[in-house]
Amino acid sequence: MKHIISVLLENRFGAFNRVATMFSGKGFNIQSISIGETEMPETSRMTLVTSGDDKIIEQVVKQLNRLIDTIKVVDLTQSSNIIREMALITVFYQKGTRSEITNICNIFRGNIVDINNKTLTLEITGPPDKIDAAVNVLMGYGIKEMARSGAVALKRGEQIKDQRKETTFTQL
Amino acid sequence: MKKAKRFMTGAEIFFECLRYEKVKHIFGYPGGAVLKLYEQLYDVDFLEHILVRHEQGATHAAEGYAKATGKVGVVLVTSGPGATNTVTGIADAYMDSVPLVVFTGQVASHLIGNDAFQEADIVGITRPITKHNFLVRDVKELAITIKQAFYIASTGRPGPVLVDLPKDVINSSCDFEYPEEIDLKGYKPVYFGHQNQIKKAAEMLKKAKKPLLYVGGGVIMSGGTNELAILAKENNLPVTMTLQGLGSFSGIEDQSLGMLGMHGTYCANMAVNNCDLLIALGARFDDRVTGNPDTFAKDAYKIHVDIDPTAIDKNVTVDLPIVGDVKHVLAEIASELSEPLKYDEWWDQINSWKDECPLLYEDNDGRLRTEFVIESLFNKTKGNAVIVSDVGQHQMWTAQYFNFTNPRSFITSGGLGTMGFSVPASIGASFGVKDKPVISINGDGGFQMNIQELVTAVAYKLPIKFVVINNSFLGMVRQWQELFHLEKYSFTDLSASNPDFVKVAEAFGLKAFLVESPKEMKSTLDKAFEINNGPVLIECRVVQEDMVFPMIPPGASVESMIVKRLNSKQ
Numbered sequence A: 001m002k003h004i005i006s007v008l009l010e011n012r013f014g015a016f017n018r019v020a021t022m023f024s025g026k027g028f029n030i031q032s033i034s035i036g037e038t039e040m041p042e043t044s045r046m047t048l049v050t051s052g053d054d055k056i057i058e059q060v061v062k063q064l065n066r067l068i069d070t071i072k073v074v075d076l077t078q079s080s081n082i083i084r085e086m087a088l089i090t091v092f093y094q095k096g097t098r099s100e101i102t103n104i105c106n107i108f109r110g111n112i113v114d115i116n117n118k119t120l121t122l123e124i125t126g127p128p129d130k131i132d133a134a135v136n137v138l139m140g141y142g143i144k145e146m147a148r149s150g151a152v153a154l155k156r157g158e159q160i161k162d163q164r165k166e167t168t169f170t171q172l
Numbered sequence B: 001m002k003k004a005k006r007f008m009t010g011a012e013i014f015f016e017c018l019r020y021e022k023v024k025h026i027f028g029y030p031g032g033a034v035l036k037l038y039e040q041l042y043d044v045d046f047l048e049h050i051l052v053r054h055e056q057g058a059t060h061a062a063e064g065y066a067k068a069t070g071k072v073g074v075v076l077v078t079s080g081p082g083a084t085n086t087v088t089g090i091a092d093a094y095m096d097s098v099p100l101v102v103f104t105g106q107v108a109s110h111l112i113g114n115d116a117f118q119e120a121d122i123v124g125i126t127r128p129i130t131k132h133n134f135l136v137r138d139v140k141e142l143a144i145t146i147k148q149a150f151y152i153a154s155t156g157r158p159g160p161v162l163v164d165l166p167k168d169v170i171n172s173s174c175d176f177e178y179p180e181e182i183d184l185k186g187y188k189p190v191y192f193g194h195q196n197q198i199k200k201a202a203e204m205l206k207k208a209k210k211p212l213l214y215v216g217g218g219v220i221m222s223g224g225t226n227e228l229a230i231l232a233k234e235n236n237l238p239v240t241m242t243l244q245g246l247g248s249f250s251g252i253e254d255q256s257l258g259m260l261g262m263h264g265t266y267c268a269n270m271a272v273n274n275c276d277l278l279i280a281l282g283a284r285f286d287d288r289v290t291g292n293p294d295t296f297a298k299d300a301y302k303i304h305v306d307i308d309p310t311a312i313d314k315n316v317t318v319d320l321p322i323v324g325d326v327k328h329v330l331a332e333i334a335s336e337l338s339e340p341l342k343y344d345e346w347w348d349q350i351n352s353w354k355d356e357c358p359l360l361y362e363d364n365d366g367r368l369r370t371e372f373v374i375e376s377l378f379n380k381t382k383g384n385a386v387i388v389s390d391v392g393q394h395q396m397w398t399a400q401y402f403n404f405t406n407p408r409s410f411i412t413s414g415g416l417g418t419m420g421f422s423v424p425a426s427i428g429a430s431f432g433v434k435d436k437p438v439i440s441i442n443g444d445g446g447f448q449m450n451i452q453e454l455v456t457a458v459a460y461k462l463p464i465k466f467v468v469i470n471n472s473f474l475g476m477v478r479q480w481q482e483l484f485h486l487e488k489y490s491f492t493d494l495s496a497s498n499p500d501f502v503k504v505a506e507a508f509g510l511k512a513f514l515v516e517s518p519k520e521m522k523s524t525l526d527k528a529f530e531i532n533n534g535p536v537l538i539e540c541r542v543v544q545e546d547m548v549f550p551m552i553p554p555g556a557s558v559e560s561m562i563v564k565r566l567n568s569k570q
Helices: A015-026 A054-066 A097-107 A128-139 A163-170 B010-020 B032-041 B055-069 B087-095 B122-129 B139-154 B167-171 B195-207 B217-221 B225-234 B266-274 B326-336 B344-356 B370-381 B393-401 B422-432 B451-459 B475-484 B501-508 B518-530
Strands: A002-010 A030-037 A043-051 A070-075 A081-092 A111-115 A119-126 A143-148 A152-155 B006-009 B025-028 B048-051 B073-077 B100-106 B132-135 B160-166 B173-176 B211-215 B239-241 B256-259 B277-281 B301-306 B320-323 B386-389 B410-412 B438-443 B465-470 B511-515 B536-541
Touching: A002 A015, A002 A054, A002 A152, A015 A030, A015 A043, A015 A054, A015 B122, A054 A070, A081 A128, A097 A111, A097 A119, A097 A128, A119 A128, A128 A143, B006 B010, B010 B032, B010 B139, B010 B167, B010 B173, B025 B055, B025 B422, B032 B073, B032 B100, B032 B160, B032 B167, B048 B422, B048 B451, B055 B073, B055 B087, B055 B100, B055 B410, B055 B422, B055 B451, B087 B100, B087 B122, B087 B160, B100 B139, B100 B167, B122 B132, B122 B160, B132 B139, B139 B160, B139 B167, B139 B173, B160 B167, B195 B277, B195 B301, B195 B320, B195 B326, B211 B225, B211 B266, B217 B225, B217 B326, B225 B326, B239 B266, B256 B266, B256 B393, B266 B344, B301 B326, B370 B393, B370 B438, B370 B465, B370 B518, B386 B393, B386 B422, B393 B410, B393 B438, B393 B475, B410 B422, B422 B438, B422 B451, B451 B501, B465 B501, B501 B511, B501 B536, B511 B518, B518 B536
Parallel strands: B025 B048, B025 B073, B073 B100, B100 B160, B132 B160, B211 B239, B211 B277, B239 B256, B277 B301, B301 B320, B386 B410, B386 B438, B438 B465, B465 B536, B511 B536
Antiparallel strands: A002 A043, A002 A070, A030 A043, A081 A119, A081 A143, A081 A152, A111 A119, B006 B173
16 A cells, blocks of 8 residues: 655755665665755655555654654654645647647646647646546657656644634635 | 863864763774874873774674673774775674774765775765764764764664764864763654553463563663563573573573574474463564564464564564563563462473473584584583674584573674674674683684684784684585585585684684594693683584584474484484
8 A cells, every 4th residue: 555654854964865775775665755845944854655565664664763864754644634746747739639738737737837849848736646647648649758756745734623713624 | 060162183072082982992993094093092091992904803893892891882994995894794783783883984075976095985885784874074063973873872772883084074173072962853762661561561471371581682782681580580481582682591590491493492492382472572583583474473472572663563563562671671570560470381391392302412423513512611611701603503503502691691693694703703802801701613614704803812912712613614504505405515615725723823823722522622621721811722623514403494484393313313
């Protein structure tokens, strides 16, 4: 099963490498990694997408925790989460297919960010399965090249048991 | 009281930090990138630097020192080849959780990445085999990094830490102040086990009919051997130990079943196979212990006490994990038991296994065997010695036949199985232990892997007894070839090429003895143990074709145990 693991890391030289080395050394699989700064400049947040049975995921989380540079490890799969990925997809168009592709882009709430006489470049953001769906459709038109970011994810805000604020939170 | 700041060079700061860490011995080898440190070392008087003859020797010596004393072993080597030569020792320390701090020189910061002379990315190379490692990028970070390195190496589950020191960092200066405290956000070892889990463990002990303690090296590292003895003795619990756990519980007590696992005793493995409660204490369910993990203690309720959460449920799924320092947890479990427990029927069963298949070897054909050599060493020292074994058949026979009575009396390379470990490790142990003889037991293969360190032992007049068990074969490999590889003794016969070990030792400056038959053993040991102003070598020419039994073939279950194959004593 696929798991999304969020790791708060010390923003130190080699910290990212340590995580990658651990994954390859232990034979864990990584589908994607993305890393960037957080609201605290001395830390960075890494979002890992990995897969394995419960026993493997338990070891993944423990081994991540064991690294000195990791501050907090959360398996977001266990809780309600927001997960986003971005793809830039350059697609060939012909006479007549340009508007079809534009329509598809709109359906996936993407943006056209570049165009020339042969290709269109689409920017699509969303959960990984949405990107997969867009890629599948666009494949029919001929994808020239594509770049996908790794997933970034956060836990959803906790449902705070406070009567006064309840209405606000349920809108989330 | 806050100490005044002083303006110091990196090299001065380095040794000031070692002084704060109470380092007394450092194993090293000089070279270009660390010349400034060696310049400073020239005037340092609070620690002894031991010059080894190869950097691998330095790391193994530091391991031997750490395992014998419980202190952190410290290594100082130069960049490039000096650093890469430490790798095997670091990997060995990582597998066996030995606290080391390894300082490596590095080319100047502005040259890093330029393929400079004697440059190697040692931080990258050692990342998967260290508990943590550092590249010091600024002299201002030097003191706090050294403090963190010692803290990380020695706390929690101990392990090696490497600190890479670029030449310019050591040469530049800054204000020095040794940090009194450090706070590592991502590193907080848990020492006290969860109360409810501990209560549950005590409950399970009360309920159990056939309990067994499975004790690993963690009990020795945590200093929990007294707590183990109290719990085991008051409640009449059987104890079996791993290779690293030997000595945590006295091997001459009836309650000790000896070692378990691939070459463990019949009794210990039968007990594991039949127990209804297995308590793993500071052990990690290594494949050499479990064989087939699916059938390992398959009917037992399993409790696992370990300070490292990753050790739990890694190889064998357990019923009750307790994360904590095994010393504390043992004491707390004992305090939960109001009255002593008894397991008489279980003991009848265990004793019948003991009688059914004790350890034994052929001893009436007048030929010298390793088992006899080990027994003779035990009889000579009454167990009051530090035994440092290498890797192979002699190591297993040492584990089986030397009844280790004290913690830290057996030092061996377990997890990594590093041939060439014993000679340098015994040198380290000899610096740490002055009140007991240090005996290095080697095979003829492994002895040649770090033979250069004999010079170190001679140079420092260390009274080490180097024993070479010479069967002119890579014996353990030969055993596997005989049992599992169609008796194709591919490249394991050293008889044509082995040197004359007595002559080699004499050339190095050791007094050397040769033993070829059992009747020469005692008198030779008597003579060798009289010499205490330097090392001696005792070469024992033993039977070539013997195999270590019992043996559970790799990955198999206890049912597949090969018990004995004595030629004439069937």
